[in-house]
Amino acid sequence: MTGMRIGEAAALEWSDIDFDTGLLSITKTLYYKSMDDYKFVEPKTQASIRTIYIDAYTINELKAWREVQQKVLKNCNLVLSYNGILTSKHTLPRALEKLAGLAGVHRIKIYALRHSHASLLISMGENPLLIKERLGHEKIQTTLGTYGHLYPNTNIEVAKRLTGVLTYTSASHSIADYTSNQHTAVYHREVE
Template sequence: MAKDIIKRAENGTYYFRANLGYNPATGKQIQKYKSGFKTKKEAKEEYSKLILSSAEELVADKESPTFKSFIEDIYLPWYKTQVKESTYKNRLKTVQKHFAFFYRKKVDEIEPIHVQAWQLKLAKEFSPNYVRIIQGMLCMAFDRAIILGLAKKNPSRMVGNIKSKKVKVDFWTLEEFQKVISLLYKGDYYEHYLFVSFWLLFMTGMRIGEASALQWEDIDFETGLLSITKTLYYKSMNEYKFVEPKTQASNRTIVIDEDTIRELKEWKEIQEKVLPDCGFVLSYSGIPTSKHTLPRALEKLAGLAGVHRIKIHALRHSHASLLISMGENPLIIKDRLGHEKIQTTLGTYGHLYPNSNFEVAKKLTGMLSYTPATHSIADYTSNQFTAEYHREVI
C-alpha cells in the first residue's frame, strides 16, 4: 500500500514534503516542505499544484544553480582533485571569503559589470597582485562552469585583470645575516637547531617545505650532493606528510659548500645524542617543528640584531641575492632554486643587477683598437671607383 505523503501535525494541521527528484548538476535531492493546512484536502490540492505548476521552474533551477551551489557542490569537489592538499586548503579560505560576493546570483546571471564591481571593491582593500590571483581563480571557476554547460561565457575573462605591480624582493645581505646568526649559541641544543636551520636555508635557497622534509639520507657528505625530492605538508605535530615538490623542476640535486657540510655533520652528531633515530635534518624533537617556530625565531633575532625583519621565505631570496653578488650565471641560479623557467629567475631577481650595464661597459672598454689611416681611400683607388663607392653608401 502506497505511503500517504500528507501528514498530520500534533496541532491538528496538515503538512507534506514533496520529493522532486535530483539535481543533475549537484546530485542532491530536491525537496519542498509545506505545512499549516487546515484540512487534508487542502494539503493534497497544494501538493498537486506544486508538482504540476513548478515543473518548469524546477528544470530551470537544475540547469542554472546559484553560484554558491556551483562553487560548494560542484567546483570545489572537482578542484580538490586537481591540486595538492595543501594548495586546496590554502585556496579554500580565499574562495569562501571572496566568491561570496556572487553567491546569491545564478551562474548564468553573472555579467561583466558584476565582476568589475567586485574587482574594484577588492582593489580598495588588497594589493594588485593579490587581486590578480583571486581573479585568476574566478576565471578558472567560470571556465569549469562553461565546460559543464552551466554558463555560456566567462565574465571574468571578458573584464580582464587589473595591472600587476612589480613587487620588490626582500632579502638580507651577507652582513645582515651574519649579524643574526652570530647571536645564536651552539652550546644550547635548541639554539644550535635554529642556527643550522637558518644556515641551511640561507646557504642553499631551499623552500621551507623542502628543508623541513629533508632527511639525513638525502645528503651525501662525501660528494656534497643534497637531493631535494619532496616537500613537507604540515598541519600539526600529529598530522604531517611528504608530498610531491612544487614543480617538476623542484626535483633537483644541489652541491653544498664545505662550510655547510661541516655544520651539518656537527649538528648530526649533537642530534644523535638526543635523538638516535631521527631521520629529519631540521628537527630537535624527532618530528618536524611547528611551521610557526622558525618564522617567530627569525623575527625575534632580527630585532635583537638590529636588522629589518624578513619572512622565512626571504632567506631563499637572500641566497639568490648572494649568488648574484658573486656574479653567478642566472641559469645556475635557476637550477639551484628549482625554477622551471629562466624567466621566473630573471623576473624575480633581475632588479638585483643594477650595475650590469656599467659592468658590460667596463668589459667592452679596450676590446677594439684603432690605428689611424695614413691615406684616404682615394689614394688607393681610381676616381671612378670612389664615385661608385660613395653612391652605394648614399
C-alpha cells in the same frame, strides 16, 4: 646556504645529504596542516626535484647539528627537528625571530633567506642558469623576473669592451652613384 623553499627544508632528512661530496638531494616537500595532518609530497615543479652542492662550512655546521641532535634524539632522521617530530610552518619563523632578537639584528621573514641566497649568488657574478637550477625554478624567466633587478647594469662595461673592436678608415669620396635618401644625398655630394 641552499636557497631551498621552507617546505623542502622542513622535509629534509639526513639521508638526503652526502657529507663526503657535499651533495644535497631535494626530492620532497612537507605539506603541513597540523600535527595530525601532514605528509611528504612532490615538490612544487619537476625542476624542484634537484641536487645541489653545499659549501664546506654548511656541511660542518650540519655535522655538528646532527651530532647534538643524535645525543638527544636517537634515530631522528629529520634535519630540522629538535624534538623528533616534523617542524611546523610556524616553528621556523618563530625560531628565526627569537635568534634575530638574541643576535640583535633585524628579523627577516623565513622566505627572505631564499631571496638572500639568490641575491648573494647574483652579487658573486654566478650564471643565472646555475641560480635557476639551485632554486629549482622551472623556467629561467622566473629567475630573471624575480631577481633581474639585482643584476648590475653592465651596459657601460659592454661599451668599454666594444671600443676598438672594429676599426675602419673614413671614406674620402662617395662610391654611391645614387641615393633615394635626401639626407645621405647631401652627404655623398659633400664627400666628393
